[in-house]
Amino acid sequence: MANQNPSLMERSINTVIDVFHKNSKMEGDPDTLSQKEFKQMVKKDLANFMKKEKRCDEIINDIMEDLDTNQDKQLSFEEFVMLLAKLVYATHEKMHEGNHPRGNNHSHGSGFGK
Template identity: 40%
Template sequence: MSSKLQTAMEGLISVFHSYSEKEGDKYKLSKPELKNLLQGELAELLMASKDPTVVDKIMTDLDENQDGQVDFQEFVVLVAALTVACNEFFIDYDRAYKKGN
């Protein structure tokens, strides 16, 4: 039986490849594949942005080697940054809630 962390890692790999295999290099996300992944997996965060160029900005930020695609390592940077931001949000929310009580 896998640990929670191992299951999460397997999930990240599975999600990435379920979108990267659609066109071109099956080990990288093209811009349309990245957009589909963001819309399919992170729709609430994407909608909260209200910036119509958010996918372009994410693509530019993630594409470290500037090949026009996002590989798995670049994708993990996005997931890590979003996870840290969510954790900070919940810590701040918890502190504010405890102050109010």
């Protein structure tokens, strides 16, 4: 079983790690996101999921401040994944808005994607 191809979920996790590093190595510390790098990630890599947020630099800065728990003005990977947890949760909530019940007749809307 060890040589099985990675599942969709496993590949998604790898993608998240790759995208973080693609952005984090642009300037300064290669392992953390500066304010500029985070802004760029939100605008490019979270363009649909953070449509409202990406138009306003101040909101992006506020989000970053919330995530930056050790307040060093950089987002470590550990701090960044909290945003993902929130986004995954919020997206699922969004998918159940309108005529999309939970439970036995479980159905999903398009979430933030469209």
